[in-house]
Amino acid sequence: MARIGKGQRALDRAHEHREAIERLIANPHQLSDRFLDWADSELRRDRFYIYSEKEHAYLARELERMRPFDGFDGFTIRELVLAAMIYRADCDLPDQEFLDRLNTTQPTKLPLWQLMWLVGICRHIAGVPLPYQADLEAGANQTEPDAVSHVLA
Numbered sequence: 001m002a003r004i005g006k007g008q009r010a011l012d013r014a015h016e017h018r019e020a021i022e023r024l025i026a027n028p029h030q031l032s033d034r035f036l037d038w039a040d041s042e043l044r045r046d047r048f049y050i051y052s053e054k055e056h057a058y059l060a061r062e063l064e065r066m067r068p069f070d071g072f073d074g075f076t077i078r079e080l081v082l083a084a085m086i087y088r089a090d091c092d093l094p095d096q097e098f099l100d101r102l103n104t105t106q107p108t109k110l111p112l113w114q115l116m117w118l119v120g121i122c123r124h125i126a127g128v129p130l131p132y133q134a135d136l137e138a139g140a141n142q143t144e145p146d147a148v149s150h151v152l153a
Contacts, residue, residue, distance in 0.1 A: 069115050085103055102118065
């Protein structure tokens with residue numbers, strides 16, 4: 001059996017990185033605009049480009065931010081959306097559009113980055129007494145321990 005060299009392992013890892021990004025952008029409604037811009041720049045690279053450790057680390061962080069949560073600090077996603085919708089008129093335009101989208105789709109789970117956004121609106125605009133975002137992961141109810149691990153599989 002032939003040995004696999006460092007170069008081939010690095011290339012295999014780069015292909016896995018690229019495939020993970022392609023799977024993620026196939027469902028863009030859960031992704032942030034910042035991530036979509038980054039993913040687009042990553043996919044424009046040559047198929048044989050070896051991604052840096054920083055690029056791999058960024059993808060891992062983004063995957064962590066996309067874990068689905070079904071609530072925060074004892075509140076369901078729907079309850080948080082309803083509390084924020086009462087004060088929708090006090091929000092700026094991006095927040096209003098975000099709340100309108102959530103109110104229309106009525107999700108039961110949100111990725112961490114969207115949950116942080118919703119919790120911020122609830123805390124700062126709607127006045128809901130929620131812990132700070134630094135405590136977000138401790139107060140959030142995660143639905144699946146490795147909800148995005150299937151992306152890397």
